[in-house]
Amino acid sequence: MGNDANTQALNHPPARLTGAEIVWATLVGEGVTDVFGYPGGAILPVYDALRKFPIHHTLVRHEQGAAHMADGYSRASGKVGVAIATSGPGATNLVTGIATAMLDSIPIVCITGNVSSKVLGTDAFQEVDITGITLPVTKHNFLISRAEDIAPAIRYAFQIAKSARPGPVLVDITKDAQQATAIFDFEAAKPRPVRPHPMRKVEESGLAQAAELIKNANRPVILAGHGIIESGAMEQVCTLAERAQIPVALTLLGLGAFPASHPLNLGMMGMHGESWVNHAIQDADLLIACGMRFDDRVTGTVATYATNAKKIHIEVDPAEVNKIIKVDVPLIGDLREVLEALLPRISSRDGSAWLKTIDGLKGDSAVRDIKNLPDLGHLYAAHVIHDIWRITGGNAIVVTDVGQHQMWEAQYYHHERPRTLITSGGLGTMGFSLPAAIGAKFACPEKEVWVIVGDGGFQMTAGELATIVQEKIKINIAVINNGYLGMVRQWQEFFYEGNYESTPMVSPDFVKLADAHGIAGLTVRSRGEVAEAVNTARSAPGAFLLNFMVEGKESVYPMIPAGSALHEMIRRPGGKDPLEES
Amino acid sequence: MLHTFVAYVEDLPGVLTRVASLFRRLNINIHSLTVGRSEQAGLSRMTVVCEASAEAGHRIQASLYKLENVVDVDDIAQAPTVTRELALIKVAATPRTRSQVFELVEVFRARIVDLAPESLTIEMTGVESKIEGLIQVLNEGEGRILEICRSGKLTMRRGHHTSGVLKAMGAGADESAVEPAEEGAAVEQE
Numbered sequence: 026m027g028n029d030a031n032t033q034a035l036n037h038p039p040a041r042l043t044g045a046e047i048v049w050a051t052l053v054g055e056g057v058t059d060v061f062g063y064p065g066g067a068i069l070p071v072y073d074a075l076r077k078f079p080i081h082h083t084l085v086r087h088e089q090g091a092a093h094m095a096d097g098y099s100r101a102s103g104k105v106g107v108a109i110a111t112s113g114p115g116a117t118n119l120v121t122g123i124a125t126a127m128l129d130s131i132p133i134v135c136i137t138g139n140v141s142s143k144v145l146g147t148d149a150f151q152e153v154d155i156t157g158i159t160l161p162v163t164k165h166n167f168l169i170s171r172a173e174d175i176a177p178a179i180r181y182a183f184q185i186a187k188s189a190r191p192g193p194v195l196v197d198i199t200k201d202a203q204q205a206t207a208i209f210d211f212e213a214a215k216p217r218p219v220r221p222h223p224m225r226k227v228e229e230s231g232l233a234q235a236a237e238l239i240k241n242a243n244r245p246v247i248l249a250g251h252g253i254i255e256s257g258a259m260e261q262v263c264t265l266a267e268r269a270q271i272p273v274a275l276t277l278l279g280l281g282a283f284p285a286s287h288p289l290n291l292g293m294m295g296m297h298g299e300s301w302v303n304h305a306i307q308d309a310d311l312l313i314a315c316g317m318r319f320d321d322r323v324t325g326t327v328a329t330y331a332t333n334a335k336k337i338h339i340e341v342d343p344a345e346v347n348k349i350i351k352v353d354v355p356l357i358g359d360l361r362e363v364l365e366a367l368l369p370r371i372s373s374r375d376g377s378a379w380l381k382t383i384d385g386l387k388g389d390s391a392v393r394d395i396k397n398l399p400d401l402g403h404l405y406a407a408h409v410i411h412d413i414w415r416i417t418g419g420n421a422i423v424v425t426d427v428g429q430h431q432m433w434e435a436q437y438y439h440h441e442r443p444r445t446l447i448t449s450g451g452l453g454t455m456g457f458s459l460p461a462a463i464g465a466k467f468a469c470p471e472k473e474v475w476v477i478v479g480d481g482g483f484q485m486t487a488g489e490l491a492t493i494v495q496e497k498i499k500i501n502i503a504v505i506n507n508g509y510l511g512m513v514r515q516w517q518e519f520f521y522e523g524n525y526e527s528t529p530m531v532s533p534d535f536v537k538l539a540d541a542h543g544i545a546g547l548t549v550r551s552r553g554e555v556a557e558a559v560n561t562a563r564s565a566p567g568a569f570l571l572n573f574m575v576e577g578k579e580s581v582y583p584m585i586p587a588g589s590a591l592h593e594m595i596r597r598p599g600g601k602d603p604l605e606e607s
Numbered sequence: 608m609l610h611t612f613v614a615y616v617e618d619l620p621g622v623l624t625r626v627a628s629l630f631r632r633l634n635i636n637i638h639s640l641t642v643g644r645s646e647q648a649g650l651s652r653m654t655v656v657c658e659a660s661a662e663a664g665h666r667i668q669a670s671l672y673k674l675e676n677v678v679d680v681d682d683i684a685q686a687p688t689v690t691r692e693l694a695l696i697k698v699a700a701t702p703r704t705r706s707q708v709f710e711l712v713e714v715f716r717a718r719i720v721d722l723a724p725e726s727l728t729i730e731m732t733g734v735e736s737k738i739e740g741l742i743q744v745l746n747e748g749e750g751r752i753l754e755i756c757r758s759g760k761l762t763m764r765r766g767h768h769t770s771g772v773l774k775a776m777g778a779g780a781d782e783s784a785v786e787p788a789e790e791g792a793a794v795e796q797e
Contacts, residue, residue, distance in 0.1 A: 156621070160628055165675040168621070185675060222672050223679075344669035347662070 039210035044172035044203040045070035048136065049078035051179040054211040057107050059467045061085055061094035065111025066151060068138030070203035083467065083496055086488035088115050090460035092122020092193075093486070095133040097461030099126075100447045101422055102468035103257075105186050106133040112140055113151030116197070117158065121454060124162040126193040128451025129278060130255060132186035133193045134179070141201040142170035156197050164192035170199045172207035176214035188219045189359075190342040191255055224343035227358045227366065234354045235313075235337045236370035242311035242335075244379045245271045248294065248323075251278035251450070252316015252341060252360050254443040259283070261364035262315055268368070270376030272383060274302045276317050277435055278450040285419070285439035291383065295323035296585045297432040301386035303591045308382075309334045316340065316360045319349040320451070321587075329590035339363045393582065393597045396437065400552050406430055406505045406575045410437040412555045413475060413503060416563070421445070421473040424462035426482035427453045429511035432581040434477050456485030459502070463489060466498045473501070473563070480506040480532045490542040493568045501562045502570040504535050507577045515580045519595065539570040546570035609638070610664050611683040611762055614653045615645055617676040625674050626653060633667070635659050639692075639759030650678060656760050687765040693758040694738045695720070696729040698750040708750055715741045726753060735760065 042050060048071050052060070061083045064072040075082055085091040088110040095106030110119050116137040126133045140149040156168045165185050167178040175198060182194040239245060253262050259282055266273050266289045273283045274294040283290055291302045303325075306312065312334045317323070324330045327349060336352040338345075339360050346355040356363045391397060395407045410433050413421075419439055424447040425431045431448055440446050447465055449457040458478045466474045483504050493500055505511075514528040536546035545565055549558045549572065562569035582597035616622045623642065630637050638656040645652035659667065664682050671680045700708050705727065712719055712729055715737065721728035731741055738757065745752055 157624070160625065161632055164673075220678070222669075224669050224672060342669075342673070344666055344673060346665075346669075348666060 039208050039213070041206050042209040043070065043074065043206050044175050044198065045074040046077065047172060047175045047207065047209045048179065048198065048203070049074055049080060050209055051176045051211065051214065052080060052107060053078055055105070055180065055183050057105070059083065059098065060107040060109055061091040061098070061464065062109030063088050063091060063111065063115055065113075065115045065138065067112035067140055067200050068109065068115070068136075068203075069111075070200065071109070071136070071138065071198075081467075082109075083463070083492065085460065085492055087486065088118035089122050089456065090463075090486055090489045090492065092119045092133065092135060093125065093454075093457050093460035094464035094467070095135070096122060096126045096129075096131050096457075097424060097447055097464030098468040099131050099133055099464075100461070101444055101465035101472075103444065104468070105183055106131075106464060108133060108135045109137075110135070111138045111151065112155070113153045115151075116153055116155035119195075120159060120162065121452075121456075122460075123159055123193045123195065125449050125452045125454045125457060127162045127164070129449065130191050130251065131193065132191035134182045134186055135193065135195045136179070137195065137197045138203065139168070139197050139199045142199040143201065145170070145199065155195065159195050162193070163195050166195040166197065168197045168199075170202050172202050172205040175202060175207070176209055176211065177216065180211075180214045181216040184216045184219060189222065189225070222343055225341065225357050227356050227363055231354050231356050232367050232370060235356060235367055238311055238335050238337060238354065239269055239271075239313070239371060240374065244305075244309045244382070245269070245311040245313060245376070246291070246305055246309045246334075247271050247273040248276070248306070248312055248314040248317050249273050249279040249282050250276045250315060250317025251282070253279060253282035254316075256316060256341070256360040258316070258361035258364055259443055261361055261368065263287075264368055265313075265364060265371060269371055269374050270380065271313065272305065272376075272380060274298070274306060276320070276323055276450075277448065279317060280435060280446045281440035281443045284441045286441060289380075293435050295320075295591075296325075296587075297435070297581050297583065298323075299387075299390060299436075300583050300594055300596060301383055301388075301390065303585070303594065304386045305383045306331055306334075307590075307592045312336045314338045314340070314352070315364075318342075318345045321349070324349060325585050325589055325591040325593070331591075389599055393599045395579075395597065402551065404550060404552055404555075404573065404575050405579055406433045406507075406573070407437050408552050409503060409505065409549075409555055409573045409575065410434050410477065413477070413559055414438040416556060416559045417473060417475070419445075421475045422447060422462075422465050422469060423475045423477055424448070424458045424465055425476075426458035426478040427455045427512075428479045428482060429507075429515065429579075429581050430477055430479045430505035432512075433505070436581075438477075455479075455482035458482060459486050459489045460492075462500050463492055463496070463498065466500055470498075474499075476500060476502040478502065478504055479511060480504060480508065480535075481510045481530055483535070484532060487538065490539060490544060490568075494543045498568065499566070500568045502539075502568070503562075504570065504572050505575055506532065506535065506572055507575050507579065508532070509577055511579075512581070514578070515584075518578070518580065519584070520586065535570060535572040544568045544570055546572060548572040548574060550574045608658070608661050610657055610659055610667065611688075611760065612653075612655045612657075612667065612671065613681040613683060613762065614655065614671055614677055615647065615650045615679040616653055616674075617678065618644070618649050618651045619676060622651070622676045623653075625676060626655070626671065629667070629670055629674065630655070630657060633659070633663070635663070635667075639757075641759040641761055654760055654762050681764070683762060683764065688762045689765055690734055690760060690762040691732055692735055692738055692760055694729075694731045694741075695754075695756040696731065696742065696745065696752060697721075697726055697754040698729065698745055699725060699753055700727050700750040701725065704749045707748055708745070711741065711744055711748065717741060
């Protein structure tokens, strides 16, 4: 439908439309088929015009959900997600979702209504300065008060959202602009070509230096980030790794950018990465950072980070280079283009000695893995997530929330392909998963979608269960229910002497809650029931909720305490069931 | 260190906020900021002076470029420049005490631009240190300073036109890169 609609818009002769109609006509022209929103006074003209256009609107239960749905839609498909809200509280409710997209470089366009331009700035009913509020959390935003400016602004917004390092853009349209008329000419509304960032350039000498460093490295590691997925450079990264036999460590948002089953895949790096991954990085003599930004969750203390390694940083955003970690060779450009220029200079090399060393670092990790412990009657999230991975064949799109379950997902669900893990990394937004999964399902209706969420985060946006029912979509929800705000509890255990202040949490019976919405569900209390429950959920015709009552005081291991070096990690006591031990 | 950025920005509502907000987010105080029309229609020229670490310069410049409305950014750093600031200084002065102020104004090559029974207003153009100097001696004198209005730093690289604006706008791309130079550099070393 997208293409037909697009052609239709392009072939549409310039005509006089209302501003509200122009909003939709422009979206159709940009290939939009789905939007997520919530109506209200200042956006009513836009909603009134919707029925004339081939766009499906999903009514959310809270505007934060709309922004997260647009975000999940984009992360699953690579297309621009669109959220719509009214002025005032509708607009401010979007903010958390916009910031989530900003921190993770996700292209979304948010359209908000605002009060009539005649009363802008008068504290009119439901008026808020949303362009002011969102200025630091958008790539750019627009305040539009004339109908003729709507199409150019929306088209420009799409271009900004998608180009270079993607991100959210907000278009705020006054009610009188929606009601006025203007000539709609999709072609004429095309934005000027993207002005390239003048500091985004790759020097020949840089490529030569990088190739030389790779050739001479004894202990190289590729740091694979989210930029690989955004740039579509999976194949190029894989070629580089294979040709030069370089092991690959991934960031949380990089998971899926390099196949989990690949022999060169080390796994996730950083705060909850496996010990051998972080040790490999600390021992490396060359780091090749691809589309990642040395977030504090992956570096530990900066002063002690990979001090013996030369660093090559391939990054699209010049402002990220030398921001946290000083690098030796910056290659500032689109990752895929840079790698394509670099690859002809890379010849095959023997990396076996280094790979063997890393293998040796794995040591006792397997016996510390809770997954390998005998069943003593306790249910651990690790088993739940491992089973979901096994049973779905790793083929589902998994959308996680934020906290312990998110880290367990990263450890126990092995992602082979990009866009199969959708998670809020940079902002760490609890409540993200359920709405983002709805967006992902709209982007990929044929895909199996799983939500993995904690009992805390689930209650932040559980209202969207009704959206699932209203839209009749099939999503499986696994609540990892430990009765605590688990990650905060873990920090309290490790760093605040076990003072569990405000982390124990009473929750409703989630199965009954789902039932009240018309969603079937099951509570699971033991390891033996997990597989069958997962199968039941999968084969149910509609959405299904599994309430996994997991151990309350389990922690995510290993863990690098904030402010420690990457190799100073807290590890699980070996070979013991933590509950038996205590 | 003191950084000086010259930015060409689109002349539109809210652009100043976007630029200022970038410095605010980094918790950097702006020492002075001047904005006015430039040689390009639709573009304003900003001169931003701020105190930040030496390494911050690259990041500020890179971040400024990320703003949609910013067309060109020059980090002046230590390059040879022509730099001026304009100050209007109103001093309390009666007919009895004026002559002392006149003398100072003469020495500093400033001008009196307004004379009233109880006060006079001095216009002074020069580098920051010269203006500071005048203010200091005025403070030491008899007449109290009533008001000071300073434009903030205006700055331009010496020599050939080196701005990337024309290039960024797709014109004048053949402008050859010019070394920071020389012509006139000796005339007024600051």
